[in-house]
Amino acid sequence: MTRADEPLVGRVIEPLPDALYRVELADGHKVLCHPAGKARLQAVRILPGDRVQVELSTADPGRGRIIQRLA
Template sequence: MTEQKWIHEGLITESLSNGMFRVRLDNEDLVLGYVSGKMRRKSIQILPGDKVKIEVSVYDSTRGRIISRLDNDNKNKNKDSKD
């Protein structure tokens, strides 16, 4: 039987060493996240302020695996504005 996982969206608040990140979930919980293997192999860069999709274990809700980086709407809005 496979382990149950919750998938949340969150915001990277802090970059730590060894591909670890502090992630604030949409429900305001803080989680320690690490980059999944596929993202490491493809060298996807994650920076503070990026929105990510994170997979959190049911048994340990303080750690999770970052499975994808989501598009930031704020970056596109700032690029289009002429202010």
């Protein structure tokens, strides 16, 4: 298992209501994510198919936050 502060790379599968996104990680796991504070404040548009960096929650490995959208 990876450490919580180690970012993982995934791809956005679908946007969900209330600024949530379903992200498929490189290892095949699907995680429910919300944008981190800076991405939300700068109004970064996250669309299906975008590659993103994700930090997983230590309390619930099925949830995380999107810290960066990758090119």
